Amino acid sequence: MKLAVVGKGGSGKTTTEAVIARAVARTGVRVVALDCDTNPNLGISLGLGDDETERLAGMRQAIDEGAQEHAPSWDELLDVFGADAPDGVRLAVVSAIENPEPGCPCCGLSPEQLLRSADFGEDVVIADFEAGLGTLTRLEGSHVDVVLVVLEATAKSVEVGERAADLVRRHGIGRLIVVANQVHDDADLAAVRRRFPETEIVVVPYDDSIVEADRRGAAPLDLRPDAPAVRALAELAGRLATPAHQS
Numbered sequence: 001m002k003l004a005v006v007g008k009g010g011s012g013k014t015t016t017e018a019v020i021a022r023a024v025a026r027t028g029v030r031v032v033a034l035d036c037d038t039n040p041n042l043g044i045s046l047g048l049g050d051d052e053t054e055r056l057a058g059m060r061q062a063i064d065e066g067a068q069e070h071a072p073s074w075d076e077l078l079d080v081f082g083a084d085a086p087d088g089v090r091l092a093v094v095s096a097i098e099n100p101e102p103g104c105p106c107c108g109l110s111p112e113q114l115l116r117s118a119d120f121g122e123d124v125v126i127a128d129f130e131a132g133l134g135t136l137t138r139l140e141g142s143h144v145d146v147v148l149v150v151l152e153a154t155a156k157s158v159e160v161g162e163r164a165a166d167l168v169r170r171h172g173i174g175r176l177i178v179v180a181n182q183v184h185d186d187a188d189l190a191a192v193r194r195r196f197p198e199t200e201i202v203v204v205p206y207d208d209s210i211v212e213a214d215r216r217g218a219a220p221l222d223l224r225p226d227a228p229a230v231r232a233l234a235e236l237a238g239r240l241a242t243p244a245h246q247s
Contacts, residue, residue: 007150009131018045023237036111047219141172153188
């Protein structure tokens with residue numbers, strides 16, 4: 001199963017992916033989390049810490065500088081540019097570099113090409129796309145199985161979410177799920193539902209522990225595993241991990 005997590009910058013998409021990736025991994029399947037952002041920090045939300053997250057990002061830059069060998073296969077990409085995160089998640093940073101080598105999976109492929117062409121086997125692959133809609137505009141129906149559009153109940157975030165949802169529907173890009181993040185009250189939820197009628201919506205309530213995790217550079221799942229927002233995302237992960245939801 002391949003999932004894409006998209007949304008406006010600051011909407012909470014990286015935190016959403018991190019909690020879902022680890023929660024799915026706890027069901028016993030191997031999960032590969034791809035950080036496709038040009039400013040990769042998924043490792044922090046997964047619980048790898050600042051130093052390891054910076055090391056992975058630095059290895060991408062090292063290719064441009066000629067200080068790091070290329071990884072010519074998917075397995076080598078995971079070995080060279082990946083790290084083991086908590087709960088058995090394998091994180092790989094696959095953001096673009098300036099001087100790619102044609103045909104090389106570690107740098108010559110865009111995230112959408114990687115999702116289309118790599119043989120992931122039985123792995124569950126969750127890709128944290130760059131903020132905005134750039135990568136999503138280049139996806140096709142066969143690239144991913146589920147698209148999680150993460151948004152908050154603000155005008156700009158909802159507007160980006162609407163455009164993302166429209167792209168998913170028009171291009172047939174997998175199953176669409178809107179993650180309404182940091183919902184304060186019924187008015188927030190009503191505003192989201194008005195803009196996304198007949199759409200599957202997962203409600204993630206406002207939760208100070210998410211803000212605290214960001215401040216500390218910690219994984220929300222480690223800081224407060226029983227927090228309302230974490231529980232809501234873990235419940236979504238449980239549904240995504242079931243065969244019925246994957247079909």
